[in-house]
Amino acid sequence: MADNKIIDGKLIADTIKKEIAAEVAGMIDKGEGAPHLAAVIVGEDGASLTYVASKERACRSVGMISSVYRLSAKASEEEVLNTINFLNNDPEIDGFIVQLPMPKHINETKVIQSISPDKDVDGFTLHNIGLMQLGEPCFLPATPFGILEMLKRSNVEVAGKHVVVLGRSNIVGTPISVMLSRKGVDATVSICHSRTKNLEEITRQADILVVAIGKPEFVKADMVKEGAVVIDVGINRIEDNSEKGYHIVGDVDYKEVYKKASMITPVPGGVGPMTIVSLLHNTLLAAKKRK
Ligand code: NDP
Numbered sequence: 001m002a003d004n005k006i007i008d009g010k011l012i013a014d015t016i017k018k019e020i021a022a023e024v025a026g027m028i029d030k031g032e033g034a035p036h037l038a039a040v041i042v043g044e045d046g047a048s049l050t051y052v053a054s055k056e057r058a059c060r061s062v063g064m065i066s067s068v069y070r071l072s073a074k075a076s077e078e079e080v081l082n083t084i085n086f087l088n089n090d091p092e093i094d095g096f097i098v099q100l101p102m103p104k105h106i107n108e109t110k111v112i113q114s115i116s117p118d119k120d121v122d123g124f125t126l127h128n129i130g131l132m133q134l135g136e137p138c139f140l141p142a143t144p145f146g147i148l149e150m151l152k153r154s155n156v157e158v159a160g161k162h163v164v165v166l167g168r169s170n171i172v173g174t175p176i177s178v179m180l181s182r183k184g185v186d187a188t189v190s191i192c193h194s195r196t197k198n199l200e201e202i203t204r205q206a207d208i209l210v211v212a213i214g215k216p217e218f219v220k221a222d223m224v225k226e227g228a229v230v231i232d233v234g235i236n237r238i239e240d241n242s243e244k245g246y247h248i249v250g251d252v253d254y255k256e257v258y259k260k261a262s263m264i265t266p267v268p269g270g271v272g273p274m275t276i277v278s279l280l281h282n283t284l285l286a287a288k289k290r291k
Contacts, residue, residue: 005258007154007231007265009146013273016149017062020280024063027287035287036065037121037279038087038096042080042106043073047237048099055097058276064283067093077106081114088116095121095139095286097279118289121282124171132175135182139282144176146274147210147231148185154263156208156229159186164206166219166251168193172212172233199223211251221256230257230264233271 002008028034037059039052052068059066069083080102087096096119102108117127123141131138151158163180167173168191180187192202203209203223211219212233224230234251250267258264265271 005261005263007150007156007229007263007270009150009265009270009273012150012153013146013277015153016277017058017280020277020284021062023284027291028063032287032291034063034065035094035283036067036092037283038067038069038093039099040069040071040080040083040087040096041099042071042075042102045101048101052099055276055279058280059283062280064280073103075103075106077110080106080111084111084114088114088119091290093119094290095119095283097122119286121279121286123175123282129175133178135184139285140179140278141171141175142278142282143172143212143233143271143275144179145281146278147176147233147271148179149278150231150265150271150274151208151229156263158208161187161207162190162205163187163208163210164190164192164203165210165212166192166199166203167212167214167233169212173210176210176212213251215251216249217251217253219252219257221253221260224257224260226260227262228260230261231271232265232267234267235272 024034039055041048041052056066056068071079071083087093098111100108102111112124113126115125117125120128121139123139128138132140158180165173165177173191177189177191179185181189190202192199200223204225206225206228208229209224210231214234214236216236216238230252232250232252236249237246238249239246248268254266
């Protein structure tokens with residue numbers, strides 16, 4: 001029997017994938033062609049290669065076209081910028097992502113900001129960040145968008161609730177804080193970071209706790225209010241003796257916090273699948289705009 005306490009990101013993502021696949025099939029039937037997502041990857045970082053491969057699989061599973069532009073770790077910044085320029089101008093590509101991190105000799109900000117805002121399906125360009133801030137239609141960053149969708153589809157009431165966000169990164173903590181406090185979503189948001197004093201006192205006030213700090217099992221049961229909803233964004237590799245050589249844990253001590261929470265996301269199988277599906281959502285949006 002399904003455990004109603006667990007917010008099953010994989011299940012929700014599978015439902016959304018079916019919805020997207022139906023829309024893609026409709027576009028193909030109308031002769032508009034399938035949406036096309038490209039990814040640029042520079043170097044051979046293991047985790048990045050895994051992420052890009054799973055994005056490719058997800059694309060194909062909903063009938064989208066996916067292509068990957070692989071550049072060597074020694075590629076110059078100019079070569080990367082030329083690839084971005086090519087993708088910006090290729091009418092066959094609806095949207096693309098640049099997998100981070102990139103090798104140190106490349107200025108990531110310069111590369112990301114050279115992406116055309118119309119194809120910026122990660123929502124990382126200043127143009128899309130600005131629109132998000134204003135609450136205007138735009139490509140919302142995938143992980144925060146996935147979290148909002150997950151809360152909505154799990155019938156978690158957000159309006160008027162106190163949400164505490166742990167972490168203030170540009171890709172998760174900061175945008176989710178903005179998006180949750182916007183008119184229409186209406187949460188009251190506190191943002192915590194590594195310089196926050198009396199962290200536990202603040203986290204214990206959270207009706208909804210969103211954790212994105214990258215510290216394995218950092219949040220313990222005594223940091224959580226009885227009945228809180230806990231969203232664990234963390235993905236931390238812990239080395240072990242298994243065939244793979246590691247397993248994944250979140251930023252929350254799941255076993256202990258589960259007992260106290262009213263709802264909680266597992267890791268893996270929580271926020272991760274929602275992030276990928278949000279990227280597909282944005283690609284569909286880009287393709288619809290183009291067509
Ligand atoms: P970053 O490393 O960019 O940011 C971490 C944030 O956590 C910083 O704001 C930092 O504060 C804060 N922080 C660090 N230690 C503490 C602490 N002890 N107490 C309070 N705050 C602290 O991380 P990301 O946002 O990129 O990623 C966070 C986690 O989420 C990682 O495990 C990552 O792998 C995962 N992730 C998962 C995704 C998914 O799809 N599920 C997508 C993206 C990320 P300060 O600013 O002061 O340094």
